[in-house]
Amino acid sequence: MDSTPPFTWQFNLGRIPVLVEPSFWLMTAMFGLMGSSSWQTVLSWVAVVFVSVLMHEIGHALMAMGLGCDIAGIRLYMGGGLTYFDRTLSRWRDVAVSAAGPLTGFLFGGLMLAVYEFVPPKSYMGYVVLRQLMWVNFGWGIINLLPVPPLDGGHIARGVLGPSRQRIALWLGVITAGGVVALALTFKLFFIGIMFGMFGYQCWQALQVARDIKPLEPVKVAEIEPDALARGWQALRSGHESEAARLGHLALSAAKPGEESNAARDLLAWVALTEGNARAAVSHLEKVQPLEAARPYSLAMAYEAAGLHERALPHALAALEKERTESVTSLAVRLLVKAQRLDEAERTAREFSWKATAKRDTLLADVAVARGDFGAAAALHASIFEAGGNAEDAYQAARAHARAGQGAQASEWLKRALEAGYDDYEELAQDPALAEARSAPEIAERLARRGKGVA
Known part of the structure; x- marks a missing residue:
């Protein structure tokens, strides 16, 4: 996707x-x-x-x-x-x-x-x-x-202070942000207060994973790489992308060509993917030497995010051979559907042992939609909704019924989606498949009562 x-x-x-x-x-x-x-x-x-x-x-x-x-x-x-x-x-x-x-x-x-x-x-x-x-x-x-990450002044402060004083730079960000918040509240500049409050909180969170890097002798510089890389992955999993990027670049600068530098590029690619920058992720992974050494799952995710589905599929299938996990299987099935290899997509989804059948059925519904079997897709989404009660599943059941020409069922499932808490009214207003269902008097009245005006 x-x-x-x-x-x-x-x-x-x-x-x-x-x-x-x-x-x-x-x-x-x-x-x-x-x-x-x-x-x-x-x-x-x-x-x-x-x-x-x-x-x-x-x-x-x-x-x-x-x-x-x-x-x-x-x-x-x-x-x-x-x-x-x-x-x-x-x-x-x-x-x-x-x-x-x-x-x-x-x-x-x-x-x-x-x-x-x-x-x-x-x-x-x-x-x-x-x-x-x-x-x-x-x-x-x-x-x-101002010396508050993620502002440029914060990056400059971290650079001037150097890797051995990163915690000082973060404390400077916390203190400066706190001062700006106090001034903003004094002058009732609430937007600025909220913004710098968020910046200060991010700095405080980064302090929990950041650690100063002591200068090392040149012969020992490689010792910094495994620790920096591990802490980079920890920061990324904790939601601190900027800290993960800093540690990833640090690991890359200290890495030997080959396996070490490739591992650092893999981390930087996932940081870029987390930030929504698929092009940067692809750029990092295509610099792996040799390219065949790049992690297939990472390459497949980067190419998919960049919209290069044909290039992503071979890597997803290679990843499926090496690490048959739910994430890899889901990616492979999505790309097989994009390639219209629908029998293979269905077989892959059915053969995997899912922890929850809802994930499998969601993928099978995508296969059914690609085949034009909207009735089967509607039944699968309905079953998923009955098991989990997720409003999005009821909405997808309504869409599938509508595309199958089953107007009454589409209206009924759209009502159930709204009752379950579906609230993406912009999507609903623009969805051509549900034009008839949302114009039904009862649904139009529901939407009008919510003040969304999408009927």
Whole structure:
């Protein structure tokens, strides 16, 4: 399944792929509405933030490219922006890349200030746009330099302090974030208070797994790799992707060519997958030497997430031979369905010993849908719902009935889904298969009562 969210905008800036998630527009618009009720001002604000954040990330990308990196992509999302590149950098080069983003913003803001002074706008909206550009590039740039991970200032602080003082850098982030929260609450800037409260909490969590790395003699540098790698996987499993990435890059920098560096690249690929950056995951795994040494399951997951299903399938089948687990089997069946190898997909799903039959039946329902046997798919989803009571299963049963032309059953199962707590009203509003079912008077009334207006 492609991990890219629906309605994502993707384009290229030269050699740099850019991905803009819907959450970026939503959060930017909400932030704009907090300061203005004029739709023109909010619209200009969204455009200004888009251009400014993109310029900021381009600054990171150009610096990284100048230091010999390949750029896997730029991602704009609810939390701002991220630039992905394909290799670890030395400590001070990494600091330079982190500082390049805010510096680019300051330069861009300075250009806007010069325009404002020497070519003053003649319209009110021109004045508004220039003020917004200066505020975002100067104001946000200064905030972004605060020593709080995951802001650039936090990365710079960690780089300046070095691997032997990482806990000091995290404590600095906790203390700074706490000070900003206190100021924000004093001036009733609740959004900033919530944001830095989250940053401070993340730093506090990272302190639980972070450990300072003492400088080692060159002959002992390899001793750091197994520990860093193990702690990287621990951090990733605990949900601390940034710490896992740091440890993965550390392991890679200390690794010998071959098995050690390949293991570090596997960790970095899974960090990228967790962050939703399939292209970076593929880039890491395709640098494994030789490529055949890459873990088949990792390759299959990365290719699937990147939408390269044909390239993913052979690796998924190879993984199935080596590690026959539920995750590997599910992946293999999904890809076999994509390839229309439906008999093989069904056989693979039925032959595996599942801990819960619901997982098997969900996959068998996907096979039935691919065959056009919507009645069988509806029966499977209904059985799964009766066993577990998950609203999503009732919704899928309604979809399958609708696609089978069974309108009455579709309406009944859609009602059961709503009663069980199904609440993805946007999906329901846009689902063409359920157009007739959701227009039924009783269901339309239910939806109207919930105030969603999707009937």
